[in-house]
Amino acid sequence: MQREAAEIREEWLGWALSTLPADRPAAEAAISGLYRLIGLAPPRFHWVSSPVAALATVPPGVRLRPSETAERMSEWPLPPRFSSLMRQLCRELDAQLRWVHQPMDQLIRQKVRSSLSQSANGSLFMALRVAHDTQYHLGNSWYGTQCVSWVAHYDALRRAAGVVFTSEQTRRFDLWAAVARSCGWWWPREGVCVVSERPVAVHTEVCGDDGEVRLHHADGPAMRYADGCDVHAWHGTQVPSWVVTDPDVRRIGRETNIEVRRCAIEHIGWTSYIDQAGLRLVSSAPDPGNPGSELRLYDMRKETRVLLAVNGSVERDGHRRRYGLTVPGFFDDPIAAAGWTYGLSAEQYSLLLRRT
Structure with missing residues (x-):
C-alpha cells in the first residue's frame, strides 16, 4: 500500500x-x-x-x-x-x-x-x-x-x-x-x-522524506515560461535574479531582506563571503553542541555579528553544511551567541550532547 x-x-x-x-x-x-x-x-x-x-x-x-x-x-x-x-x-x-x-x-x-x-x-x-x-x-x-x-x-x-x-x-x-x-x-x-x-522549464530538489520538492536552480531561473516570465529560487526561497546569476558582496550589503541576503551568501559560500567582505573575526571556540566543529563569530555590520557554524545534521549528499546566523552585536562569545539562537544561555548550550 x-x-x-x-x-x-x-x-x-x-x-x-x-x-x-x-x-x-x-x-x-x-x-x-x-x-x-x-x-x-x-x-x-x-x-x-x-x-x-x-x-x-x-x-x-x-x-x-x-x-x-x-x-x-x-x-x-x-x-x-x-x-x-x-x-x-x-x-x-x-x-x-x-x-x-x-x-x-x-x-x-x-x-x-x-x-x-x-x-x-x-x-x-x-x-x-x-x-x-x-x-x-x-x-x-x-x-x-x-x-x-x-x-x-x-x-x-x-x-x-x-x-x-x-x-x-x-x-x-x-x-x-x-x-x-x-x-x-x-x-x-x-x-x-x-x-x-x-x-517550459522547472528545476526542483527533493526536500522531504515523502518526496516533497521545492524550486531550486543555482545557474538560472528555477521556473521559466515561454514568454520570458521566470522565477528564481534558492532551495525553495524565491529570490531576485541577481542572487542566482551574480551574487555580489556589495549587493548583499545593500539588501534589506534577511532571507534574500542569506541565500546570496549561501550561493557565494559563507567562507568565501567572509573573506570577500573582509569581516573581522571576533572570537572562536569548539562547538559543544557539535563535537569536532568550531564556532566562529565575526563582525558583519553595525550592531550585527555573524556566527559561522557547521550543521549538526548530515545533508543528503553526505556532507555537513557550513552556515551563518546573524546575532546581536553585543555578543563576544560564540558559545553564548550559539545558545542565543536556541533560546539558551551559554551554560545551557554547553551541556548539549549534539544539536541538529
Missing part, C-alpha cells in the same frame, strides 16, 4: 510539474464540463503563456467590471462557485471512506495529499506570487481549489485503497482530474475563461 501510494503521488507530481505543452482540447472539454455543473454554458477560452500574462491581459471583447480586476480576485463570482462544487464532491467522497480502515486513510493523507500540498507551496505557487507581485499565502484561495493534492488524494483512495465512487461521482471527479493533467492555472469568468500554458 505504501509503495503504491508513493507511485500515485509521483505520477501526480509529474503532472503538476510538467513542462509539456498543454493539451488544450482536453482542458477546454473538462473546464466546459465544470461550467455546466454550475449551470453555465461553456465559456470562450483565452490561452496565455504564463500566470503573469493571465493577470495582466484583458481577453479580447471583454469589458471588465471594477470588481473583476486581478487586484480584486477574491470578489470574482465564479471561483467561489467552483470551489463550492469541489468541496461538495469531497464531502461525498469522504462519506465513502467508511469502508476504508483508518490507518490506510491516514497513510494516503500523509504520503500523497500532505506531500503534494507541500510541494505545491514550495514550487507551483511561486509563479502565482510573482504574478500577483506579493508573498502572501495562496493555498486557501481559488488556487487551492486547483491544487493537485486533493485530486491525487482521492485518486489514491480509489486506486490503492479500493474506495468505490458512484458513476456520477466518478464523472465529476474525472473532470477535475482531467484539468489537472492537461494545463496550467485557469481563471474563470462568465462567458470567458483564461487558461495558462505550463512552464
Whole structure:
C-alpha cells in the first residue's frame, strides 16, 4: 500500500510539474464540463503563456467590471462557485471512506495529499506570487481549489485503497482530474475563461522524506515560461535574479531582506563571503553542541555579528553544511551567541550532547 501510494503521488507530481505543452482540447472539454455543473454554458477560452500574462491581459471583447480586476480576485463570482462544487464532491467522497480502515486513510493523507500540498507551496505557487507581485499565502484561495493534492488524494483512495465512487461521482471527479493533467492555472469568468500554458522549464530538489520538492536552480531561473516570465529560487526561497546569476558582496550589503541576503551568501559560500567582505573575526571556540566543529563569530555590520557554524545534521549528499546566523552585536562569545539562537544561555548550550 505504501509503495503504491508513493507511485500515485509521483505520477501526480509529474503532472503538476510538467513542462509539456498543454493539451488544450482536453482542458477546454473538462473546464466546459465544470461550467455546466454550475449551470453555465461553456465559456470562450483565452490561452496565455504564463500566470503573469493571465493577470495582466484583458481577453479580447471583454469589458471588465471594477470588481473583476486581478487586484480584486477574491470578489470574482465564479471561483467561489467552483470551489463550492469541489468541496461538495469531497464531502461525498469522504462519506465513502467508511469502508476504508483508518490507518490506510491516514497513510494516503500523509504520503500523497500532505506531500503534494507541500510541494505545491514550495514550487507551483511561486509563479502565482510573482504574478500577483506579493508573498502572501495562496493555498486557501481559488488556487487551492486547483491544487493537485486533493485530486491525487482521492485518486489514491480509489486506486490503492479500493474506495468505490458512484458513476456520477466518478464523472465529476474525472473532470477535475482531467484539468489537472492537461494545463496550467485557469481563471474563470462568465462567458470567458483564461487558461495558462505550463512552464517550459522547472528545476526542483527533493526536500522531504515523502518526496516533497521545492524550486531550486543555482545557474538560472528555477521556473521559466515561454514568454520570458521566470522565477528564481534558492532551495525553495524565491529570490531576485541577481542572487542566482551574480551574487555580489556589495549587493548583499545593500539588501534589506534577511532571507534574500542569506541565500546570496549561501550561493557565494559563507567562507568565501567572509573573506570577500573582509569581516573581522571576533572570537572562536569548539562547538559543544557539535563535537569536532568550531564556532566562529565575526563582525558583519553595525550592531550585527555573524556566527559561522557547521550543521549538526548530515545533508543528503553526505556532507555537513557550513552556515551563518546573524546575532546581536553585543555578543563576544560564540558559545553564548550559539545558545542565543536556541533560546539558551551559554551554560545551557554547553551541556548539549549534539544539536541538529
